[in-house]
Amino acid sequence: MAKKKKGSNRRKSSGNKRPFAALLITVLLIILAFYLLEKTKRGASEKPAEKPQVSERLKMPSHPAPQAAKHAAYSAAVVAPVARVRPKPHPTGSGTVAIIVDDMGSSMQEVRSLMAIDIPVTFSIIPGLAKSKGVAEAAHGNGGEVMVHMPMEPKGYPKQRMEKNGLLLSESDEEIAAKVKAYLQAVPYAVGANNHMGSRFTENEEKMQSVLKVLKGREMFFVDSKTSPASVGYSLARKMGLKAGTRQVFLDNVQNVAAIKAQLQQVADTARKRGSAIAICHPHQTTIQALSSMLPALKKDGITFVYASQLVS
Template sequence: MASPRKTVRTNRRKRNSSRVPLIGMALVVIAVIAAVFFLDRAYRKQPVVQQTPPPVVERHKLPPREPEQPVAHEDYTGVIHHPAEPQRAQRPTGPGTLAVIIDDMGKGLPEARALMDIGIPLTFAIIPGLPKVRRVAEEARQRGIEVMVHLPMEPKGYPERRLEANGLLLSQGDDEIAGRVNGYLNEIPQAVGANNHMGSGFTENRQKMAVVMGVLKERGLFFVDSKTSPVSVGDAVAREMGVRTAVRNVFLDNIQESGYITNQLRQAASIARKRGNAIAICHPHPATIQTLAVELPRLRDEGITFVTVSRLVR
């Protein structure tokens, strides 16, 4: 049996031998911590070198877009400049006398009143037999608008080309023609003259036109040849028979478009300035009425004198 002293020594050795690994591990940990500490100190003492970031490559920028139509801008004086308006071509001016006849009147009152409201001397050529003949003629007379009978006459190509049922035909006898013309004048007693409605065929016939002129002479009325045929004998027969007469110079609205009508009006004004006077004929189309309302006062301001057509017959 071992002695107690020996047993104590043995146990002490065992305890000491178990402490050795623990101490070693502790020393390792301490050494690692110390190394980290000294490395950190050394790193902090080194100068800090700032790296320049790589240059940023920008995409190509387009210059700001200017407005397509410049608006008013302001300069350093604070004055606002507006873009200059395009200058209109200078219109000719000068004196001349122009008569405007409105054909085909008598269908209604609104267009008649619109034309009268322009405030320019006009002449209404009224077709007999239309619904508002008497009212249009009387209201025109009251407002100082001259009235003529618009004689419906046979056109070339009749009967394929339409004509009013009360019109004058080449196939009719002289008495029937005279009777119809007298009937027209009785229906429109305000009339001071007449012109032909259509009639490209009828106005080429000297005999038939002589019958018409005979009635107009008896009534003391004049005749304006609308010249629907370039070889019309209307004005020639009228002169031969002592009927005051005149000839149309310009048709204004063969095309019912404002620009065209304006150009035709300028042509009529040009003739009036060169020859002293001119006669223009148009119709109560909406485009015509609107254009006349603008252009007739403008022409008046430019020197044109407007008169009724009775002032120009000779």
């Protein structure tokens, strides 16, 4: 009976050890699972550690920026908008312009420079100057057009100086007519005339009539330079049956190339709006420079340049 008891205790003891081993294995597996899970988390969190390497490279001055990056920065600087005053747009299209160059007759070089532009300009020559006849012959020989630039009494005379052969209000109609005929003799090939100065003379209808009678007898036209807004020259010429025109723009009151170019643009704009325009200028070096630059450009833009005789009616 005693031996049986011992065997039964051994089996009981061995049966108690199995659940404990199973529990231990389970615990170990759980611990292992937690360990692996934690390691996986740590590995995932360590991947973005590459970012500091980029910032470290950017901080290193010894490494120049790639060429493409330089171009991108340069392009951005170029295309960035710059605040500026935009010029007013000018009308486009066709228009007809006649340019009269006053005060010709003192230099042959002036007429050569103007003819070299190879665009029609009308030469208005003051009678009695040293080269008056030579300038008229050169212009005519080159196919150009000649006018007489008649000196007339200005406001402020005699303080305001004038040519010695100029027309005066104090002169008789016969004296005025004789002077005008002498002008035409001194300037060969002239087909028309305009006033030089004359801000006072052109306001006087009686004296202007004496001038215009001579021009009408020679079938010449008259262009009113409009040195006075009260001039009767244009309206009287039309009334008397002469072909006539009037100046729209003075080009070179300001002796500056940029200013003269702006006035030329104004003439072109006026011609496009009205159909035609007459401009007056003088043979200054700055004026010749501006004409040489602008006339070909305006012609290319659709402006037609003609002689003054083609714009009188």
